[in-house]
Amino acid sequence: MTLLGPAEIRDLAELLNVQPTKKLGQNFVVDANTVRRIVKVAKVAAGEQVVEVGPGLGSLTLGLLEVGASVVAVEIDTRLAEQLPRTVSLLQPDADLTVVTADALRITELPGDPTRLVANLPYNVSVPVLLHLLENFSSLSAGVVMVQAEVGHRLAAEPGSKVYGSPSVKAAWYGAWRTAGNVSRQVFWPVPNVDSVLVAFERRTDALGTEDERLTTFRLVDAAFQQRRKMLRQSLGQILGGSQAATDAMVAAGIAPTARGEELTVHDFLAIARKIGNVTEASAHDDL
Structure with a gap:
């Protein structure tokens, strides 16, 4: 046996006195077929360096190691982080695993240069974790994450979709996203009260813009979707010094001031x- 089953996972949880909590979004995958499916969808290859966030008791970790990947697992829970190497050494003693005990929202360095992200992300922090990792680790070229269905559909949404929003635009800054399959609630312990999906991404080969441009773009996106039913000249006007300033910037960019955020691409x-x-510079010059 190289993967964990339901009985082993419950035994580990009891050994560590771990009670899965909603606060940390802990729902452990107990189905080996689902684990292997995720690894296959993620196209993980032998020898590849993979980063996993929130490995928990090690279900997905073992699946990644089973195909010969080198895994860096980032785990915030000290008990889980300490147990993971022991579990791996018992089931796959020759596997290449490094455990980093840290908050994934705060890490800025990782051992090696992981090229792929594969994770079962906690529902409550999935989008912030994704954006943080993509911003801080340019070596990540692709990956697959399992997230709450609602979040996954937003990440992969196109302009004009009812679920298109701030996460959709910010994710698109880094690359192309698509849903890659549904996941049954029954493969988790405890069984969550939400559906899950797999979301795959591939990073852009060239950055869209500079860091300053990214920060400015994300500010505009946040403003646009905080009041998504308003025209952009109104919603953006709140951070650009008024609707006229917003109108001028939009017209200069070739975008109708009457447009709404849900209509615009990340390029817009x-x-x-x-x-x-x-x-701003033109306005200041006119005032002289």
């Missing part, structure tokens, strides 16, 4: 961000 928001400085 970036175009507006790039015009803000020009419009």
